[in-house]
Amino acid sequence: MTPPQLVVHRDKELMAQAAAARLITKIVDAQASRGHASVVLTGGRNGNGLLAALAAAPARDAVDWSRLDLWWGDERFLPEGDPERNVTQAREALLDAVPLDPARVHAMPASDGPYGDDVDAAAAAYADELAAAAEPEDHGPVPTFDVLMLGVGPDTHVASLFPELPAVRETERTVVGVRGAPKPPPVRVSLTLPAIRAAREVWLLAAGEDKAEAAAIALSGAGEIQAPAAGAYGRGRTLWLLDAAAASQLPRALYPPASA
């Protein structure tokens, strides 16, 4: 497990801009060294704020968008084009504005797609797509994503892994169907903690006062079943990007020196 590093920004706007700048650099560096890059997107307010900031950043043109694979950490299992789907919101915030290769945009299935309303079949199909993209050097059924981003919910959920639900206990499968999510919609598709941990870097995004308790709990030694965000870490780096409001309940000992 890589210990979390924390960066606290003044407010959510600055956090989104700084995270977007950080993401551009990561993608450009990965493309320079390996020829391509892979990023896992998150839904939610903070994830979409980051994408909107990226869309507005002049440096976005430094990215070769045609050599970027995009995956999702979770999806609300709704019909294609539904405004509540994470992919719909990501398209509006950024994806429609940049020249991506459609074959590299790996959206999770919709509830009116080839698997109909069978969320388990949709999850299994996404697991197969991930496995097909994995290279021998990934040593597993999931590509080594360059950056995997996760919004942190006020209840400490990440992706669609909610406290105490079966999905957060999954240790074998990389993608699961979720039923009974406490946040609407109740049916979702989610990467599991083992899949999340395949990433080189995991970034957890938390801005706003309603995230303060969740950040404090997850960073203070809580178990991952009770606080899924506590179980999200990367192979090489785990980075919490917070604004001052979300960091306001952190124990002083955790507060990064530059932000004290």
Ligand SMILES: O=C1O[C@H](COP(=O)(O)O)[C@@H](O)[C@H](O)[C@H]1O
């Ligand atoms: O429903 C979801 O919620 C989380 C957190 O969203 P936020 O609006 O509270 O920041 C998000 O990360 C996840 O992708 C999404 O499906």
